[in-house]
Amino acid sequence: MKLLIADDEPAVRALVHVTLEGDDYEILEAADGVEALEVARGEAPRLVLLDIMMPRLDGLEVCRQLKADPDTSDIVVVMLTAQAQERDRDQGLAAGADDYFTKPFSPLALLNMVERVRHTQAGAD
Amino acid sequence: MRRLRVQVTVLLALLGMLVVAWGAAIFLAARDAARSNNSLQSTVERVDELRRAATRLSRDFVDMETSRRAYLLTGDRAAEQAQLRAEVSAVQGFEQVRRLSGRWRALVPVVERVADEYRAWVRTGHTELAARRERGARAAALVAARGNADQHFRRLWDRQTALEDQLARAQRAYARSQDRTYETAQALAVRTALMMLGALILLAVWLRRAVGAPADALRSASGRLAGGDLETPVVLGVENELGAVASDLETMRRRLAGRMEALERLRHLSAQVVGATSLQRLAEVVLEGLRPEIGATRAVLGAARPAGDLHLRALAGFPDPAVADDIIKADAEIRLVLPLPTLRAGQVVGMADLDRVTTGLPVLRDLMARMGVASLALVPLLSRGRFLGLLALCWTEHHQLNREQEALLGLAGNQIAGALEAALRLEEAERAAGEAQAVFYAIADGVLLSDPYGRVTAMNRALEALTGWTEAEARGRPYAEVLPLATDRADGPADLVSRYGRKVPVAVSSAPIFDARGRVVGGVDVIRDVSREREIDEVKSALISTVSHELRTPLTLIHGFAELLVLRDLPAERQRSSAVEILDASRRLARLIDDLLSVSRMESGRLVLDPRPLDLAAVVERILSPFRAMAAKHTLRTKLPANLPVVWGDPDKVEQILTNLVGNAIKYSPGGGEVLVTLDVDGDTVQVSVRDQGIGMSPRDMGQLFEKFYRVDREEVRRAGGTGLGLYITKRLVEMHGGRLWAESWPGVGSVFRFTLPTSDELAGSGR
Numbered sequence: 001m002k003l004l005i006a007d008d009e010p011a012v013r014a015l016v017h018v019t020l021e022g023d024d025y026e027i028l029e030a031a032d033g034v035e036a037l038e039v040a041r042g043e044a045p046r047l048v049l050l051d052i053m054m055p056r057l058d059g060l061e062v063c064r065q066l067k068a069d070p071d072t073s074d075i076v077v078v079m080l081t082a083q084a085q086e087r088d089r090d091q092g093l094a095a096g097a098d099d100y101f102t103k104p105f106s107p108l109a110l111l112n113m114v115e116r117v118r119h120t121q122a123g124a125d
Numbered sequence: 126m127r128r129l130r131v132q133v134t135v136l137l138a139l140l141g142m143l144v145v146a147w148g149a150a151i152f153l154a155a156r157d158a159a160r161s162n163n164s165l166q167s168t169v170e171r172v173d174e175l176r177r178a179a180t181r182l183s184r185d186f187v188d189m190e191t192s193r194r195a196y197l198l199t200g201d202r203a204a205e206q207a208q209l210r211a212e213v214s215a216v217q218g219f220e221q222v223r224r225l226s227g228r229w230r231a232l233v234p235v236v237e238r239v240a241d242e243y244r245a246w247v248r249t250g251h252t253e254l255a256a257r258r259e260r261g262a263r264a265a266a267l268v269a270a271r272g273n274a275d276q277h278f279r280r281l282w283d284r285q286t287a288l289e290d291q292l293a294r295a296q297r298a299y300a301r302s303q304d305r306t307y308e309t310a311q312a313l314a315v316r317t318a319l320m321m322l323g324a325l326i327l328l329a330v331w332l333r334r335a336v337g338a339p340a341d342a343l344r345s346a347s348g349r350l351a352g353g354d355l356e357t358p359v360v361l362g363v364e365n366e367l368g369a370v371a372s373d374l375e376t377m378r379r380r381l382a383g384r385m386e387a388l389e390r391l392r393h394l395s396a397q398v399v400g401a402t403s404l405q406r407l408a409e410v411v412l413e414g415l416r417p418e419i420g421a422t423r424a425v426l427g428a429a430r431p432a433g434d435l436h437l438r439a440l441a442g443f444p445d446p447a448v449a450d451d452i453i454k455a456d457a458e459i460r461l462v463l464p465l466p467t468l469r470a471g472q473v474v475g476m477a478d479l480d481r482v483t484t485g486l487p488v489l490r491d492l493m494a495r496m497g498v499a500s501l502a503l504v505p506l507l508s509r510g511r512f513l514g515l516l517a518l519c520w521t522e523h524h525q526l527n528r529e530q531e532a533l534l535g536l537a538g539n540q541i542a543g544a545l546e547a548a549l550r551l552e553e554a555e556r557a558a559g560e561a562q563a564v565f566y567a568i569a570d571g572v573l574l575s576d577p578y579g580r581v582t583a584m585n586r587a588l589e590a591l592t593g594w595t596e597a598e599a600r601g602r603p604y605a606e607v608l609p610l611a612t613d614r615a616d617g618p619a620d621l622v623s624r625y626g627r628k629v630p631v632a633v634s635s636a637p638i639f640d641a642r643g644r645v646v647g648g649v650d651v652i653r654d655v656s657r658e659r660e661i662d663e664v665k666s667a668l669i670s671t672v673s674h675e676l677r678t679p680l681t682l683i684h685g686f687a688e689l690l691v692l693r694d695l696p697a698e699r700q701r702s703s704a705v706e707i708l709d710a711s712r713r714l715a716r717l718i719d720d721l722l723s724v725s726r727m728e729s730g731r732l733v734l735d736p737r738p739l740d741l742a743a744v745v746e747r748i749l750s751p752f753r754a755m756a757a758k759h760t761l762r763t764k765l766p767a768n769l770p771v772v773w774g775d776p777d778k779v780e781q782i783l784t785n786l787v788g789n790a791i792k793y794s795p796g797g798g799e800v801l802v803t804l805d806v807d808g809d810t811v812q813v814s815v816r817d818q819g820i821g822m823s824p825r826d827m828g829q830l831f832e833k834f835y836r837v838d839r840e841e842v843r844r845a846g847g848t849g850l851g852l853y854i855t856k857r858l859v860e861m862h863g864g865r866l867w868a869e870s871w872p873g874v875g876s877v878f879r880f881t882l883p884t885s886d887e888l889a890g891s892g893r
């Protein structure tokens with residue numbers, strides 16, 4: 001399964017890499033919002049992990065655009081952010097995100113979530 | 126003065142004497158009348174007796190003649206006898222007549238003439254008789270023819286008749302004189318009665334003049350006085366008790382008129398003092414009003430302070446007002462001689478001779494001499510029993526207060542006290558109003574006052590600045606026009622829209638203004654410009670957000686990699702890289718915390734420099750050595766001139782500055798290259814340059830270079846890590862040393878960061 005991790009922090013991308021390594025995932029990376037949007041449109045991953053505070057275009061806007069575009073609106077968007085307040089979660093969900101992870105997050109919880117998306121995907125297929 | 130009592134006594138005595146005299150006159154007259162009446166009576170009786178005796182004598186004469194003639198004719202013996210008897214009786218009768226008439230000398234010759242004739246008659250008669258008897262009738266007739274005896278008889282008869290006539294006349298005269306005695310007594314009585322009547326009339330006239338008219342005048346004068354006419358003088362023009370009463374009345378009138386006049390002046394003074402709104406004016410008015418009454422030419426007005434001591438407030442009539450300072454300086458001495466307890470009791474105190482009072486107090490004596498004051502009257506000013514102050518009236522000469530003046534001053538004191546109280550209250554109100562106004566206009570928040578109809582009555586400077594309206598323009602306009610508020614949400618913050626359309630976030634608090642009876646007389650609105658607060662709020666919230674983000678990122682890495690290490694069976698090579706990630710993240714976290722603390726200390730002013738002379742070249746060499754050991758790709762070079770002046774700086778902080786800049790130079794030149802540190806003398810400063818051959822920055826990137834948490838939005842920068850606080854802290858530290866930090870950069874070529882440090886100890890703007 002193809003998934004995209006968009007975070008301006010390389011170490012966070014590395015963490016996601018290590019977490020999902022060896023489980024047959026094709027992991028795409030983006031360091032800012034614009035790049036994330038390009039990769040998502042070009043590669044059509046099943047899942048996008050989106051950091052909110054990113055250079056050039058923030059994660060909420062990326063999410064909104066993905067959900068607005070019929071070609072990408074099926075992509076499962078999971079917000080991954082340091083913004084812990086309730087308001088941020090509301091904003092994320094309002095932007096159309098499917099789930100929400102607050103930093104620091106548990107890699108295993110992330111793995112479970114990704115697995116669940118994959119199985120849902122499989123069942124749907 | 127002839128006393129009325131004396132006059133009346135004298136008059137009554139005179140009257141009494143008159144009455145006594147009248148009585149005496151009547152008594153004496155009556156007595157005289159009675160007495161003369163008695164003597165007359167006896168005289169009359171004697172005259173009567175005499176007349177009877179004379180009559181009997183006459184009869185005897187007739188009997189003798191008759192008897193003689195009869196004898197002569199007849200020769201009858203009986204006739205002769207009868208003639209003898211008659212003769213004897215005549216002798217007796219003569220005797221009686223002689224005796225009785227002896228009292229009246231005038232009668233004696235008359236009686237003697239009768240007696241002479243009688244004797245002649247008797248002799249001749251006897252001759253005839255003898256002739257008859259001896260010689261018979263013829264002889265007798267012859268003798269008788271000669272007629273001697275008859276002739277004598279006729280003559281005797283005539284004489285006797287004359288006597289009787291005289292006696293009858295005397296008898297009539299005595300009767301007449303008896304009548305006259307009564308008339309005299311009556312006339313006396315009438316005259317005395319008339320005198321008494323005159324005296325009584327005189328007395329009545331006198332009483333009318335001396336008592337009646339003055340009494341009437343007194344009555345009308347007292348009536349006038351009672352009726353309130355104090356103008357007309359009471360003049361009587363008599364010098365007695367009534368005159369004395371009149372003069373007393375006149376004195377009373379004058380006093381009353383004086384009192385009335387004083388009252389009138391007091392009333393005038395009262396009207397004047399009521400109009401005096403300042404204490405100075407009050408002092409002047411009081412002096413002006415009292416001067417004609419008591420002659421004082423100067424006045425000092427003092428007010429009691431709440432603590433109870435007196436405080437000089439105003440002078441009047443002093444040619445040199447600087448004397449006020451002298452009076453204030455002599456305060457302690459003045460208090461020594463002030464009879465405060467007496468004054469507090471409301472008693473006017475006169476000090477007629479200040480020389481005596483100030484004996485032994487040279488300061489006071491000097492002061493009084495400078496003031497030109499020789500005597501004083503101290504008038505306490507009490508209102509409802511409260512001691513408000515003191516009026517000191519001053520004379521340049523010795524002056525003894527009289528009781529009337531004292532009473533007047535006491536009354537005036539009450540009036541002045543009322544005015545003083547009002548003036549003090551007004552002063553206080555004006556002061557309070559002035560304060561309120563000053564506060565109103567000076568207060569930093571906008572304040573607007575409006576009337577009950579919502580029209581602007583006043584606004585302060587701050588609100589003028591906020592709204593763009595001036596107070597003069599805004600006055601009378603509706604509240605909402607001057608203060609239009611726009612709100613996004615009903616409970617949200619309001620924006621004030623200024624006259625020129627600028628929106629200012631404001632906090633408004635309003636309250637009604639009540640008068641003493643609780644009616645709303647207007648409103649007050651306090652408008653606070655909260656744009657700064659809102660900005661601070663926004664900055665704070667952004668900062669918290671940023672800090673939380675910055676903290677969570679390394680925490681996420683530590684948490685994530687640690688969890689993977691613990692829960693997943695990672696290959697050995699992955700385990701190591703994970704541990705390195707954890708290590709890096711924790712270092713980053715620690716640095717971030719350090720930097721945050723530094724920023725906090727700097728911003729709160731708690732970061733204090735400890736400057737001392739520094740050998741900058743040595744510091745540069747010292748900080749470069751660890752970098753040299755670590756940085757394999759970079760060449761670290763220095764350009765240090767000889768004879769570099771000693772700089773002033775805090776060694777730790779200068780090291781921190783250099784470390785930050787050199788660290789950045791290495792961090793942002795990932796491709797390696799040269800890092801050059803140069804020191805140059807530039808006037809009073811030493812300039813330090815750190816040059817790299819790294820990624821560089823565009824002018825846009827450099828705009829916020831030295832702001833907190835700013836990081837250039839580039840992947841290389843991300844990759845380099847960092848807190849975004851380093852350059853902010855570095856710049857602040859340089860500035861605390863009195864230096865300057867700036868940068869030059871060219872994308873893809875490299876950057877130069879330069880800063881200066883002072884060479885002397887001029888730590889201007891050391892940022893403490």
